[in-house]
Amino acid sequence: MAAICIGGVCVPxxxxxxxLALALKxxxxxxxxxxxxxxxxxxxxxxxxxxxxxxxxxxxxPSEPASSPEPVPxxxxxxxxxxxxxxxxxxxxxxxxxxxxxxxxxxxxFTADWCKPCKxxxxxxxxxxxxxxxxxxxxxxxxxxxxxxxSGVAMMPTFVVFAGREKKGSLSGANEDKLERMIREHCSRxxxx
Numbered sequence: 001m002a003a004i005c006i007g008g009v010c011v012p013x014x015x016x017x018x019x020l021a022l023a024l025k026x027x028x029x030x031x032x033x034x035x036x037x038x039x040x041x042x043x044x045x046x047x048x049x050x051x052x053x054x055x056x057x058x059x060x061x062p063s064e065p066a067s068s069p070e071p072v073p074x075x076x077x078x079x080x081x082x083x084x085x086x087x088x089x090x091x092x093x094x095x096x097x098x099x100x101x102x103x104x105x106x107x108x109x110f111t112a113d114w115c116k117p118c119k120x121x122x123x124x125x126x127x128x129x130x131x132x133x134x135x136x137x138x139x140x141x142x143x144x145x146x147x148x149x150x151s152g153v154a155m156m157p158t159f160v161v162f163a164g165r166e167k168k169g170s171l172s173g174a175n176e177d178k179l180e181r182m183i184r185e186h187c188s189r190x191x192x193x
Contacts, residue, residue, distance in 0.1 A: 104134050113140065158172045
């Protein structure tokens with residue numbers, strides 16, 4: 001069978017076109033995220049037209065919950081508690097350092113814009129942020145793929161609890177009961193006054 005080999009990776013000729021199409025669609029999605037792809041081309045490809053849910057907060061409609069709640073001050077009685085979007089490695093390092101200097105664990109949700117189970121469990125994840133004394137963060141694996149790889153993320157959603165820089169627990173999949181059980185094991189409940 002004829003193949004193209006590059007650095008120990010061989011790809012049959014019959015797979016070159018599908019792989020090229022996949023790579024071009026990924027590139028088009030990245031260009032659309034930054035508004036660099038013509039809107040007509042983005043619509044034909046079924047891509048997002050220049051906004052990324054991790055960067056833009058959209059208004060909730062009656063049938064759809066908000067994608068991410070607005071931050072509220074500590075001690076607030078509001079049902080919404082900040083779930084911080086991590087956009088850079090520096091943001092991530094800051095959160096890990098903060099987690100190590102306090103007794104509050106860090107609960108990270110590794111997610112992707114295209115992941116339906118990630119979107120389905122997001123309201124529950126935000127609800128857990130109101131119940132437990134921990135810092136909750138959301139990381140888009142498409143934007144921070146090196147961080148996802150470093151954290152051992154193989155599927156979405158993946159939830160990881162850190163105490164300082166030490167990984168205390170991990171869960172892959174959108175199972176609400178298992179997620180709350182893992183968080184309860186590593187985080188104390190928030191005290192209401």
